Each structure stands twice: as C-alpha cells, then as structure tokens.
Amino acid sequence: MKKILCVIAAVGILAACNNNREQDRQAAVKAVKDSMRLDSFKRAEASVAAAKARQRSIDSAQAIATARARASSRTGGSRVAGYSQSYTNDQPAQQKKGWSSAAKGAAIGAGAGAITGIAVDKKDGRGAIVGGLVGAGTGYLIGRSKDKKTGRAQ
Structure with missing residues (x-):
C-alpha cells in the first residue's frame, strides 16, 4: 500500500510540475508576441512621422520656390553690385503618363x-x-470631353 501511495504522489508531483511549465511557456510566448506587436506599432508610428516630416519639408521648399519665382517675376531678378540673379523653379515639368482618354476612345x-x-x-x-x-472620331470626341473634365486637356 505504501508503494502505491508513493507512486501516485510521484505521478501527481510530476504532473503538477509539467502543467506549470506549459503555462509558463505559454505566458512567455504571449509576452514575446505582445512585445513584437508593440515594436511593430512603434516602427509604424516612426515611419508615419518620418513621412509627415518629409512632406512638410517638400511643402516648405515648394512654398519658398513659389515665393522666389513671384518675387523674381515682379522685379525681374535681383541686382547686387552689377550682378544680376534670377530665380527659377528647379522642379521638372510634370510628365503625363499613359494614354489620354481621347486616344483610348479613338482606338x-x-x-x-x-x-x-x-x-x-x-x-x-x-x-x-x-x-x-x-x-x-466619335471615340475621340467622347474621350476628349473626359480629358477636359479631369483637367488633362485644356
């Protein structure tokens, strides 16, 4: 009888220890997953903040270029000690990509x-x-009216 009780007690102790390890492992896995999610959120927030900062710098550069162009057109450039300097907009002309609606309609x-x-x-x-x-001809006319609505054609 003593042997049976010892075996049951040993099995109970081993089973109890094994369950805690599984729960501890699950808790550790959950903590790691939560920290990974938090890290990914932080990275996403950082990239959004960087994109907003880039957009603000682009907007301010465009505003400066526009102001310089307006000032240059009013004064015809600036003169300092016999030298003249005129400001130009350094942005390339926006290229229109793809077929226009008029061309698609004609085809x-x-x-x-x-x-x-x-x-x-x-x-x-x-x-x-x-x-x-x-x-x-009919397709061109229909496509041309679409281009006018979207602002591609003047």
Whole structure:
C-alpha cells in the first residue's frame, strides 16, 4: 500500500510540475508576441512621422520656390553690385503618363466601328474603313470631353 501511495504522489508531483511549465511557456510566448506587436506599432508610428516630416519639408521648399519665382517675376531678378540673379523653379515639368482618354476612345471607337462596318457592308472592306473612321472620331470626341473634365486637356 505504501508503494502505491508513493507512486501516485510521484505521478501527481510530476504532473503538477509539467502543467506549470506549459503555462509558463505559454505566458512567455504571449509576452514575446505582445512585445513584437508593440515594436511593430512603434516602427509604424516612426515611419508615419518620418513621412509627415518629409512632406512638410517638400511643402516648405515648394512654398519658398513659389515665393522666389513671384518675387523674381515682379522685379525681374535681383541686382547686387552689377550682378544680376534670377530665380527659377528647379522642379521638372510634370510628365503625363499613359494614354489620354481621347486616344483610348479613338482606338476603341476605331476597332468597334471597323467591326460594325464589316458586319453592315461586306464589300471590299469599304464598310470597315468607313466604320473605323466614324468610330475613331466619335471615340475621340467622347474621350476628349473626359480629358477636359479631369483637367488633362485644356
């Protein structure tokens, strides 16, 4: 009987120790995950703050360049002891990328008009040519109005 009680007590002690280790391990894993989340939030906040600072410096540089350009246009440059200096805006002209809506409309209209022209008039491609020209013109006009709305065309 003593042996059975000793074995049960030993198993109980070992089981109790094992459960605490698992709970401790889970608590440590949770603490590490929480600290990683906190670290990632801090890094994200730092990058947002850096981006805002960069934007403020860009905005102030643009304001200075604009003020210099306005002052230069009013006075025609500055004269100091026989030397003249004029300020220019050092920013490159903004390039428009991609197709305009007018070009897209003309291409789509030409294709649709040619297909419709072939279906309507099946003689020697005459319908395709006429339909393509009419479709391209119509597509261009529709696309041009879209460009005017977005400010791409003047």
